[in-house]
C-alpha cells in the first residue's frame with residue numbers, strides 16, 4: 107500500500123506527525139523522527155521567549171495541563187542554530203509559528219520562507235495583544251487575515267492549527283480554507299485550571315492547556331464536523347495514545363494525525379502509533395488511506 111499523504115506541496119512518507127511542543131525539534135530522538143511522516147517544531151515567535159515560571163505541567167487522571175508559555179529561541183536563533191540540524195532529518199519538518207499581532211505571522215513566514223523547512227503550521231491559539239488578549243483563532247475574520255498574510259509571504263505548505271476554545275472551529279476552518287490554507291490541524295489544547303491543596307492555582311502560568319486522552323472525544327467531534335464543512339485536508343490531534351486512536355481520527359475525516367502528550371510519556375509513542383497503523387493496514391489489506399478517511403459519515407454516523 108502507498109502510505110504517503112500529500113498536503114499542499116508536501117508529501118509525507120506516512121500520516122503520523124509529532125505534535126508541536128511535545129517533541130522539541132525532533133533532534134533528541136532522530137531515530138524516531140526519521141521514521142515519522144514529520145515533526146512539528148515547538149512554537150517559534152519573532153523574539154526569544156523564556157516562557158512561564160514553573161511548575162509548567164500538572165498531571166490529572168485524563169491527561170495533563172501545561173503552561174509552557176511559548177518558550178523558544180526566537181526566529182533568528184532558530185534559523186541559524188536549529189534549522190541546519192533539522193534539515194538533516196529524513197522526515198518532513200513543519201515550523202509552528204506564533205505571533206502576537208497579525209503582522210507578526212507574515213514576518214515569521216517571510217523570514218522562514220527561504221529556509222530548508224517543509225511547511226508551516228500556523229498556531230492561532232495565541233492571545234491577540236491588540237484585541238485585549240482574545241485568541242486569534244476565536245475570530246474567523248482574524249484567521250482569514252492571518253492565513254491570507256502568511257499565504258502571501260510563502261510558497262510553502264500552510265496548515266492552520268485551529269483552536270476550539272470557546273469557538274466553533276467549523277467557521278474558522280472555513281475562513282482558513284477561503285484564505286488559501288492547504289490544511290487545518292484540529293485541535294490545540296483546551297483551557298484548564300488545576301488547583302493545589304490550598305485551593306490556589308498549581309501552575310506557574312496560573313491556567314494551562316489540557317491535553318491527553320481527555321481531549322480525544324471532543325477533538326474527534328471537531329474533526330467530524332469540520333470534515334463535513336471543508337475540502338482541505340485535516341490533521342487530527344488530541345489524545346492519540348495508540349494506533350486505534352489514530353484510526354478513529356482518520357475515520358472521523360482526518361488525513362493525518364499528530365501524537366503529542368503520548369510522546370512525553372514514551373518518546374517512541376508516535377513511532378509505535380505508526381507501526382500499529384501499518385500492521386492494521388496490512389492485516390485488513392487496505393489499498394489506500396481513502397478507504398478509512400471519513401468512513402464515520404459514510405456509514406451514516
Ligand SMILES: Cc1cc2nc3c(=O)[nH]c(=O)nc-3n(C[C@H](O)[C@H](O)[C@H](O)COP(=O)(O)O)c2cc1C
Nearest residue numbers: 125126127149172229294317318344345346366367
Ligand atoms: C507541553 C506541551 C507544549 C505544547 N506546545 C505547543 C506549541 O508550542 N504550539 C502548538 O501549536 N501546540 C502546542 N501544544 C499542543 C499540542 O501540539 C497538541 O495540539 C495538544 O497537546 C493535543 O494533543 P495531545 O492530546 O496528543 O497532546 C503543546 C502541548 C503540550 C502538552
